Amino acid sequence: MNREIGNNRTENKNRVKSLQAKTDRGEATRQKLLTAAEEIFGTKGFHRASIVEITLKAGVAQGTFYLYFQSKDKIFEELVRELNHSLRCEISHAVSEVKSRQEAEEIGFGVFFAFIKEHRNLYRIVQEIQFVNEDLYKWYYTQFAEGYIEGLEKAMAAGEFRYLDPETVAYAFIGVAEFLGMRWVLWEKEDVPPKTLNTALKLIMEGVLPRK
Amino acid sequence: MNREIGNNRTENKNRVKSLQAKTDRGEATRQKLLTAAEEIFGTKGFHRASIVEITLKAGVAQGTFYLYFQSKDKIFEELVRELNHSLRCEISHAVSEVKSRQEAEEIGFGVFFAFIKEHRNLYRIVQEIQFVNEDLYKWYYTQFAEGYIEGLEKAMAAGEFRYLDPETVAYAFIGVAEFLGMRWVLWEKEDVPPKTLNTALKLIMEGVLPRK
């Protein structure tokens, strides 16, 4: 195993300490920390959460934390990016072989609610990002909006949806999903009731005005 | 002056210290603190804000803060309740002599966007309440939802809006308003563009599906 230790003067140049686990044991510890962090951040919020508590829950010493994460901010960021990625993956996968854009919205909303029910903790984290890392916060929603806009534009071009400024519609839909998720999943700790899901879909599809 | 020091065991019984200003001078100081707190909480978030900074901005000593507020949590709560109250007042006043429910929605959205533009700081505060005082957070949105539901029910009973579960519609509308406000007023520091406002209103009134 050629290690090239000799000419390794990059070692202190880029301040990024090792941080990646190099064995399975290390990776397992790293995962324990991430899992604990998800729980603690989610229940207490970023600022009230402490590294002590996270390491305690993970069953490791405080110092161990810094073997795998540069700082409290960084593990938080990693959690957020992970959440963003897996939620978008789940939705786009579920929606991939759908017949119409309307069906895509139905399935998308459903998957979103199911996801936050499973990840109530991480969902709460998102709300707090803006006070920890504002850019990350914008990134989080921009990622969603971009994919959404693309889908809407196609549906509008195809005449499935009428033309309305896609960015506005995207943020409006995201807002609807977030608030219904907050009201039922977060507050009631239940599924969003079918009635609510149906109402929401009718609302965004057809509006509140009576159809002639 | 009979001080009754000996038997004065009420002194510690009710923990509520004076807290209300008793003169104009005191009231002015109290206001200076509230104004400073609005600014600091709004820009840095609750946890990053410090009493030192608030008193510095208000131009008073640290100890003075505790003459008027019991704690950091309490001044935050007062700010939130004040915001909630004045926003609801502005909307209900603006909407009071409106002809139709549709017009009420148009004006309501407009006033909401105008309000958060003026109170960008306080608007950001709201997002953080849930990690400081979860009950207060629910209270904040429940207050809005209740008024909204009432208005929607009337409109539905009158046949102005078709019947859809009013609570769902209320939270959906609130979500739309919050997210468009976030995207344009908070992120761009601008007004919500007329195009966006129009799109949003069309969307909630008539939906995205093409009308025959």
Place this chain on the structure above:
DNA sequence: ATATAACATGAGACATGATTCATGTTTCAT
């Protein structure tokens, strides 16, 4: 003029928590 309630001060007691570091333990290729 002066007593007194209200207002104001800011140093410091007290608490908390992120991060570091000197020291140990485990694993495994040789």
Place this chain on the structure above:
DNA sequence: ATGAAACATGAATCATGTCTCATGTTATAT
């Protein structure tokens, strides 16, 4: 078996921040 890299420890350091308190100032009613 052994040396070195990886992993692990937790007490100590360092920074920050809330809230208290002993003391001082202002305004005003008599």
